[in-house]
Amino acid sequence: MPNSRPRPRRGARSGAGAAGRDELVSRSLRSAEHCLSAQDFGTAYAHYLLVLSLAPELKDDVKETFQYTLFRWAEELDALSRTQDLLGCYEQALELFPDDEVICNSMGEHLFRMGFRDEAAGYFHKAVKLNPDFNDAKENFYRVANWLVERWHFIMLNDTKRNTIYNAAIQNAVCLGSKSVLDIGAGTGILSMFAKKAGAHSVYACELSKTMYELACDVVAANKMEAGIKLLHMKSFDIEIPKHIPERVSLVVTETVDAGLFGEGIVESLIHAWEHLLLQPKTRGENGNCEKYGKVIPASAVIFGMAVECAEIRRHHRVGTKDVAGICLPANVKFQSPACSSVDTEETVEPYTTEKMSRVPGGYLALTECFEIMTVDFNNLQELKSLATKKPDKIGIPVVKEGILDAVVVWFVLQLDDERSLSTSPSEETCWEQAIYPVHDLADYWIKPGDHVMMEVSCQDCYLRIQNISVFGSECEVDAGKNFTKDKDLLSLGSEAELCSALANLQTSKPDAVEQTCILESTEIALLNNNLYHEGFKMAMRKVLSSLAPEKLCQAMDTHCQNNEMSCGSTENVSEESIPEPFYVLDVSEGFSILPIIAGTLGQVKPYSSVEKDQHRITLDLISEANHFPKETLEFWLRHVEDESAVLQRPKSDKLWSIIILDVIEPSGLIQQEIMEKAAISSSFDIYPEVQLLSPVVIWSQVLQLPWCYGKSWY
Template sequence: MPRSRGGGRSGQEAGRTELVSRSLQSAQHCLASRDFGTAYAHYLLVLSLAPELRDDVKETFQYTLLKWAEELYSLNRVQDLFGCYEHALELFPDDEVICNSIGEHLFRMGFRDEAAGYFHKAVKLNPDYTDAKENFYRVANWLVERWHFIMLNDTKRNMTYNSAIQKVVRLGCKTVLDIGAGTGILSMFAKNAGAHRVYACELSKTMYELACDVVAANKMETGIKLLHMKSLDIDVPKHIPERVSLVVTETVDAGLFGEGIVESLIHAWEHLLLQPKPKGKDGNCEEYGQVIPAGAVVFGMAVECSEIRRHHRLDVQDLAGVHLPANVKFQSLAYSSIDSEETIEPYTTEKMSRVPGGYLPLTESFESMAVDFNNLQELKNLATKKPHKMIIPVIQEGVLDAIVVWFVLQLDDEHSLSTSPHEETCWEQAIYPVQNLPDYFVKPGDHVTMEVSCQDCYLRIQNIHIINADHEMDVERSSNKNEEESHALGSEAELCSALAGLQTSKPDEIRQLCTLESTEIALLNNVPYHEGFKAAMNKVLTSLAPSKQSQIMDVEDGGGEMNSGNSQGGNSIHFTTDPFYVLDVSEGFSILPIIAGTLGLVKPYSSVEKEQHRLTLDLISEANHFPKDTLEFWLRHVEDDCAVLQRPKSDKLWSIIILDVIETSGLIQQEMMEKAAISRCLLQSGGKIFPQYVLMLGMLVESKTLIEENAVQGTEPTLGLNIAPFINQFQVPVRAFLDLSTLPCIPLSKPTELLRLDLMSPYLNDSNREVKVQICKSGQVTAIPFWYHVYLDEEISLDTSSETSHWKQAAVVMDNPISVEMGQELVLIVQHHKSNISITVKQ
């Protein structure tokens, strides 16, 4: 009997070995024929039957998985896609390549929290895995927004909140709910003050897990109950056992209401808080409910600011020979109507103390609204209250560009925090750009009118107008025609409305409203950018002309009608042969294809995606007398948006391909070099990619600001609480969206060329480079800001740090400051991998 059983085992083992061998052969055969799905199934069978082969087939399995996952993603088979990754992680739970790949798919689909978890795990498994590091750095900015670091380093803010919480807890508020807990710092203030029971809710999975770690590290996990949920979903007694006597929160943004504080406090008063203390009642507050902050007062000021203007208002009518017609109206997202389908913040934000070019106050600061967070009825009335009309006198001559808004947060009757541009604060200010006025000039004696409301739980400042002093007397005379009319205009609100109507001129007939990102409007206002592209494209087309030219017309100085082609200030080339093909695949809205169309017999293709933007470009083409269908929209000809870089026809090649190589944030575009490699294969002989190469420049600086915006600096700013090691896991070495012209810093070296990225001649590129930098001032190197010179050709370049640039800049922030002396030479190691740049100092 034993011999029989042993023979059976032997036979089974032989059968298993045979099946494994055949499955391996089948997998390799399927890979050769690019049948990744079947190959993947064979590898799963092999690994389930012979786990001892894991190390031998690991790399091939990874390759097969990644290829099959891409195929499933393209087929929108999401459930199968994640099923494959689930099986793969069971077999290789600690494989950084698989973790990174599943993170990339999750991120594409909008699951940022989950994606970050996999990227973070991949980096922990292999700290040198560049792809995972780059992915984690990019997603970390979304998961833990940079203001968390700035806020936690704001000692004044932390001390003021702590004092207010201590005061009320010691008076008897012993049960506390922290709404929007973040790292849990306010909950820990309450616990340290003596609260018996503290509950805290946080919606972000990343921040919730971070808070759990922070609370545990500070040995308060038994006294603080953390909930991963919205406060609106909390139910008593299901989630917390009782109503609380104190709600603490800092769910306020630059526009006060944008993080939903009104809605969450209405719900809290109705379902989570004890009843408020009756007016005039003395004694402690243990049996009553209250909120910190107790209320807020909102202030505003009209300003002139060229930086805000160029990002929200079109300042040009003609751009590199292209006329932008009056029947096309451009507006920024911040001006979008509340009636639009998607809810958009009606303001943007700026740190006004650091805005490039500064700003000029045109009015005194004025109080626009006050709110009591301890008054339920007042909170309910906010959302339904009619807009409050205001009339503000002008004190300074200038151009009305925006209403700047800030607030004073009244934590209680003793403690407050101001977000004014004159204060050293972690908050930015809310900016309401002024648009759609016939004239923006104001002078003393004029008035600015506006309507202030809290519609959709956003602070809204709308219907901004100018009352010109020259018209006031006319209105006064007309309002005195009879007593009834005089009474009708008696109130300030009615007078404001009547006067404002006088300066509203009848607008030109608008055929197309085009809503753009603020960076897209700044790009349209960037005249050197468009003139540079026009000159560079004209040079390429002129050089290509002899091979196809049948006739060259004389140079045209003026911008006449384009029949077969025209150019303002350049050669106008007419052909009887096929046209030149120009493809613009730059990001967002771009008029470069229309500029290309003015340079001769050119067939320009735009890759804009939004129908609104296509209609706008069609109207601009029409206004510039393009023959119908001159401009084509390439995505209509492409089945897969990812394959936008293709030939225009089977037998044609592109003369010019325009790529976006720099993000407006100041970073290099992802997959830029891969796109350049494809583009080179699609160019006709003598054709060019724009830009042809990019130089990255940088300098060494000492900047306390960049250090504090990049990581929490020890336990001192957080009043002894241990938070820094946990949130600093999400710091990233590169800080984007900087304005170097106003960044508080001390330059320690002159600008130096750090890297060259050549799109036309890739053999000139070097992914690793050592750069010597001469120190011109003694100090501590804390960061290396960088920017680019974008070369369209050897003579025409664009500087991403110039005053007219629509690009921001970026900086590498050092882990540890380096002391340097004047005259010393520092060697930087600059590495470029895909779109990621790392800069370290050679020790």
């Protein structure tokens, strides 16, 4: 803590008023120091605010101590979840020290942790501008930029074909008379600059992301076009005439399309643009200057699809094993990826994932020919409005090759104008990936020529949705998610083939068994499918426990686990005299993990899981029950945490953790900083000094030498 007491400096004023002020400042400074020594940071902060409001000439003298007080008080407010008070303190501090890079950087760090990444980027950027040599701020700015500047911006800007065709289409439209242009979702501003370079008189560009807006300002300025392009930091929905732009424009250019075409809101933004920002469209037979009517680039799109077999997609979206390192996954637990979840879920999530199919590991096999899903005319307002209310279309596609039905792959052809188009097909070298709709809940995924893949397609909640995928064969039909659970359903079936189909869909779990659908990220499903990963952890944990346990107990545990595969979490065959206090194992891996259950099969172990989602806890409880764990063998750490400072201290015991499991390596190879911090804040256990980082895991408090064959990517 800084330890200096500045003396109030007398200004030109004199008399009783100045003396009284100086006395109040001196008392407040003494009170602030007393509060700091007592670690009463909130009161100390209030005293410093009073001092600086009364004696701004002391700013340089108390700056360092004020910063320290602010940061410590902010930590307490953050721990108490007093977000508004925390932000209010920083706003007060920045009013007093508007050019303090350290305070700006700290404000950004708090905002970033709260999820306000755009705002955090602004403060980091300001800190770097104030002090280009401030390494902490530079590192923070680059980190948040990795979050906010999506990687596809770089790929898109490097897509020469895409840029050339967009440039040609915009140039053609401007040459034909579209002299006023609005760029919706400007990004870096490249389409706006195409329009200005083509000769447009008025160019407006709107961008919601503050980071991208500031980047676009820099890019436009670097190209000396800031005088000719008006950049707006807002949604197109919020643009008003004449408040933001003087009149309706004759051309809207946009590339607010994702792999599924509609996912970035192009339909909604264009409906609003046609109703409020664009000149009316050209009517049939109308001639004259193009400036008199409005149009959109791109003009239209055609969406295509294809059913495929792909092992890489399968392992990320379907759990294909019933046994993971000796742990049985029960039939009453159903795992799904977010892309497979229902449209009726509380949160609206993308109903698809994306892949670059031309580069997908292991390749893919086309099981059908490509087929047309739907078309959309972006220059037809009524058609755009009808998309969201239109009933789903039913499509049936003949199978041309036999194989495992894993997904429907979707792409589109973007028609920019009458002459120019862009395709996102897997066969094209393009910046876009393809949308992947994983297939799930079929009784049999094997299809063959003569079968038909049936599906329903629609545009709901701003997304292209492909639902109710089923297979119609020459003998019977198998519907995704269809279950016959009542006798009257069986009696209503006519043919023997239909009866077989119904029986294949019968639930195999007990009538009174609790059923649980567990939504996992695709990387979590891939990890669950990776038996090598879990066997590696099991071997490593066994090695640590063997080094910690008495030899006799280790032998007893090994014998017990071999003779009781279905109940190896128990130690009933070991005499009470030989059983010491159990070994405590904590798993702080991010997301869903069955590693604590695996640890529980290794003998006298009390495993703790740090999963946060209720559905994950219920699922782990069901898996524990199916593997005959004694009730409450598996504990959930966060249920015991009342004080955040106590994280990683084992509850109600002065004993320490035997093993802490950290799987901190992301699929990209980056270390998850939050998980490292989660472990580092503990002061309640000793860490062996020889800790080594072996991809993909670190296990503290013992050094585990995983064989290098386990060091490959798990995802």
